[in-house]
Amino acid sequence: MGRRSDHTREELHAMIVREGHRQLSEVGFARFSAREVAKRIGYSIGTIYNVMGSLDALMLAINGHTLDLWRAALEDRLAGQSENRLAQAIAAYFDFASHHRHAWTALYDFRLPENEVPPPDYTARVTAITDVVVREVAAALPPARRAEAQPLARSLLATVHGHCFFALNGTFRLLGETDPLAAALARVEDAISAH
Amino acid sequence: MGRRSDHTREELHAMIVREGHRQLSEVGFARFSAREVAKRIGYSIGTIYNVMGSLDALMLAINGHTLDLWRAALEDRLAGQSENRLAQAIAAYFDFASHHRHAWTALYDFRLPENEVPPPDYTARVTAITDVVVREVAAALPPARRAEAQPLARSLLATVHGHCFFALNGTFRLLGETDPLAAALARVEDAISAH
């Protein structure tokens, strides 16, 4: 068959990403399949490849969509809040991860082949989230130390990520930690106080 | 064929795990294949399944082996050190991860199906590593606060993990962080000081 008048190329691209995200959220990265996405949207596997190029490109697009949702959730949570903004941001971090387990986990399960580099629009999405955190860390620091916000924010992002990761992958359960969010908040507080 | 006089069942099990670990270290989790392991040790795919039971069981055994090596590397590094032991342990954490990239990453890439639970001998290996950290954290705390060592150690483990993970997966490079180990050490120092 040829063109289908009901979908432009762009709409089809969006359909694939949305349905891919849906499927990823349901079955997780390990069981994700491009063929299944094709089946669900009523196109053949070949079309997925024509539109997306490769499975890696599809995964990047899906993870990019997850990052968009994540940043939106972060900013929604912060909107209008004037106190404890950093703590709110961290809670939102945990919230998103646990409400979107599979999609969030896939951000880290999927990796491009050794030498390849992610496209600019993907890295832009990562830095967009980081920038939100940098802003809040800067606001939490005494004015004289605001210059240190960027490196500190990177480090605190890693700190929170580690706690969130251990919370979701079962490590904390195994080790008897029952309140991972509180632990993460405590570590961030330690760091901010030290500055 | 039947028995091969040159390998007991136990030796064969060990061969599979060792060769599996070798292959995993070379190609990484995404490209790991049980069939390839069989080919390499000169047995058929069926034998792998007879001996290991399933791919999941094989992965658990391989990851268990990685954990053994990791703990050994940790304890080797600490042996005889009397100063900065906690910092040494963290450096060893980073060292092992970067010298065994693929094997270390596979510890977190691989996940058992939703409901299943890891076998006791696997969780024992995880807690064995944790215990080393708990010990060192306890030693770094003032005697009056040693009771808090366990929860704090869990949290610091997550902190260091997050930094190590971001260092290896490229997030830190993307964000401009050039010394992830130093950042991790700084966060741990902040936490210890706060106690």
Next chain:
DNA sequence: GAAGAAAATGAACACCGTCTAATTCTTAAA
């Protein structure tokens, strides 16, 4: 030697990502 147990096999199955020749539809020119 024969019999039984243990070990090892490899073909069969249902998936997967990837590629490409062939097909179908749309559009614009003649």
Next chain:
DNA sequence: TTTAAGAATTAGACGGTGTTCATTTTCTTC
């Protein structure tokens, strides 16, 4: 209106995967 060009879509082929299990081979024991 017919037709040629071009874009979109398909389906099948290919080589790979994990998994199962009836069958074959080997070893041990009597």
